[in-house]
Amino acid sequence: MTGIELNLTTEFVTDLKPEEPIQVDVEQSTESVIDLLREQKAGAALVNRGGRLAGIFTERDVLRLLAKGADLSVPIEQYMGTSVVYLKRTDVVASAITKMSEGGYRRLPIVDQNGNATALVTTADVLHYLVEHFPETIYNLPPTTANSVQEREGA
Template identity: 35%
Template sequence: MMPSLLRDYQVRHLHLSPLVTVHEDQPIRDVIAQMQTYRIGCVLVCAQDRLTGIVTEMDVLRKVESGGDSVEDPVSSIMTRNPVCIAQDASIWEAAEKMNEGGFRHLPVVDAQGAPQGYISIRSLVIYLADQFPDTIYTLPPDPHRFPSTPEGP
């Protein structure tokens, strides 16, 4: 049931995170400000309505951790260029596969012309699954393979 549901529904049915973009030459501090303002985990980097890169919270963390660089450096110094994307009419299954295979927590979504529409996150996939299968998801024990050592009751 679950695989067919994921194959039948398109990415456009997921809750897309807002389309928040910056330009490659903007300072990293602008990315940090956008992430804080919109409470998001990544910002898409665009030039002339085309996706050129992505900056995630992990990219920013690595930048801060390295210590030697300034938040005044351009976004281009930390962004991932030409990120893997998914079309909004692709299946949710395809999106999950791409995210799993690439180890991505965020996946930009583009329209038929390649223009960015937002992104999906691991969180949006989990929320979608919980909404579709509430009885299964919400009644799972913490460890479904563990059995009680003693029976309940008198």
Template identity: 25%
Template sequence: MPDTSPPTFDQDAALTLARRVLSIEASAVEALRDRLDASFTAAMTLILACRGRVVVSGMGKSGHVGNKIAATLASTGTPAFFVHPGEASHGDLGMITHDDVCIALSNSGESAELTSIVPLIKRRGARLISMTGNPNSTLAREADVHLDASVAQEACPLNLAPTASTTAALALGDALAVALLQARGFGADDFARTHPGGSLGRKLLVHVRDVMHAGEALPHVAASALLPEALLEMTRKGLGMTAVEDEHGRLIGIFTDGDLRRVLEKAIDIRITPIHQVMTANPRSIGADALAVAAVEKMQSHNINGMLVVDADNRLIGALNMLDLLRAGVV
């Protein structure tokens, strides 16, 4: 039978090579940083003035990088999509309009699939930004703006496999996306709207009003209520607490499971004890329009599991606990 055991290798040599790869790629990005010039801001100016979309294209590994750059641009306020240059020659070129800006990625700057569609892109009136490792290449010469993403060497020991060059192109694309984000004034709320399905979107879009218990589900008793009435309200509503209100509906206290344990340690008759005598006065509260994540931070900082929600006049309008926030995915 053939030997199916995994090959042995020199672990020390492997670690040495891996560290060398990371050093080469880090050096490539460092050199890129020092080489940034007016071409970078010229590319920004073209994109900021664009009335259409940013269309990113590239072949092979450059295409994979281009896909990621397009996705990053789109999620940070710059509408963008990726077009495969081979498909562009077979109909997808119709996706590009004169209002668009194209970004073409090629380390050599001579990828035939890209250079063949450059005249067609320019004929449509779209502007062209090239990102190459060769400032003297066809793509560099034909572009309205060229971004130099050249590297001294690939991290591959053969100096053949795209490694440092793709890292540099990816980093340059990130730099462009982030610089455009800042120039547009793209904020956390904008980011959340483009990521509604992710945890960040939930943290930035879910408000207290979205998760609080209100109406008939809201536990509350008057300050004059006796302790048994408060316990019954807590049992009915199942939040492990009840709010205590004054005669005008304003919040004056809270009574929780923890308060009950402390009451039971005292020699008092719970049947005749008014709730206002054993409640926690001036409890922590929050507004309904606050972000749910702000409620989490407040509850964690004060080591509490529940919080009451009030309006601008301190009138009780809701209640929530940590379980509600866990269910909403903001914890």
């Protein structure tokens, strides 16, 4: 393998330069978590119980709750997703892509051996990694070549 494929299978998920996640406690009110996401312009918060990752609450959950006019005063625990798929620091980029693609996840937390979330990898991180790793491919490109002339004109 060469080029980007080599990177995808040898570089670690930490090379995607994921941002530090927003972390909240299971007992925080749903409204305060939504306000925090809005304020930080973040799409998800990781929800901890006793310092360990217990769930994730995303902007898709916000949509669902606002659409049905749900009570937002209750603890976030009631609305968070609990089956969190996560990554380890030693997972390679390709395995993050596979997990995201096959599970339909847009965000995957990186969790250490103690169950603490240290980072949140997003699909935007993966796209940016691609663009950074093969700039020649991406940057010097016309949007479309649909109107290409296949034969020279004239005699």
